[in-house]
Amino acid sequence: MLNVVLYEPEIPQNTGNIMRTCMAFNCRLHLIEPLGFYLDEKHLRRASMDYVRELEYHVWPDWDTFEKENHGDFYFVTRYGHRSPDSFDYTKTQEEVYLVFGKESTGIDKRILQKHLDRCIRIPMVPDARSLNLSNCVALCIYEVERQRKYAGLSGDEVLKGSQYLETWESNQ
Numbered sequence: 450m451l452n453v454v455l456y457e458p459e460i461p462q463n464t465g466n467i468m469r470t471c472m473a474f475n476c477r478l479h480l481i482e483p484l485g486f487y488l489d490e491k492h493l494r495r496a497s498m499d500y501v502r503e504l505e506y507h508v509w510p511d512w513d514t515f516e517k518e519n520h521g522d523f524y525f526v527t528r529y530g531h532r533s534p535d536s537f538d539y540t541k542t543q544e545e546v547y548l549v550f551g552k553e554s555t556g557i558d559k560r561i562l563q564k565h566l567d568r569c570i571r572i573p574m575v576p577d578a579r580s581l582n583l584s585n586c587v588a589l590c591i592y593e594v595e596r597q598r599k600y601a602g603l604s605g606d607e608v609l610k611g612s613q614y615l616e617t618w619e620s621n622q
Contacts, residue, residue: 450477451474451594452478452546452548453476453591454481455478455480455481455583456552456556456557456561457481457484457485457551457552458552459486463582463583466584468504468506470591472501472504474591474603477505477506478507479507479515479547480509481512521547522542522544522546523547523565523568524546524549525561526551526571526590527551527557528556528571528580529562532569533571534590534594537568537570539593539598540597548590550583550587572589
């Protein structure tokens with residue numbers, strides 16, 4: 450299973466978008482505290498995170514506890530990385546893959562990044578762009594992993610209205 454890790458996320462709307470993306474791609478989400486928002490039902494509903502019921506997610510009190518309890522191949526998405534997401538082969542591992550993203554204001558703790566320099570990813574962009582929105586970064590990186598894995602277990606057809614909806618649309622009007 451693909452795991453998305455948010456290190457101390459600060460903005461509930463970003464986390465809400467990421468929750469939706471993780472649910473759609475069947476990813477497990479890990480949230481490392483402290484969080485910049487509340488995760489109770491009232492706040493989740495206000496941030497449009499009602500699909501959280503269909504998502505497997507875990508909240509961890511800190512990075513050390515998370516790292517001790519989870520094992521696999523970790524990749525750290527940071528502006529300081531030197532490799533693009535497609536420079537790694539996510540199909541060669543038998544381990545679970547963890548994509549780690551930092552908080553919106555300062556990213557992932559630099560001490561953590563220094564321990565994993567060979568696994569630091571930078572999303573290529575023009576030199577003047579410092580960063581992208583966190584939820585966009587998560588979507589880009591999930592998509593690259595799933596592309597390499599040939600979208601295993603994901604539907605390529607419209608399920609709710611049927612796979613032939615567009616072909617028969619005019620006759621249904």
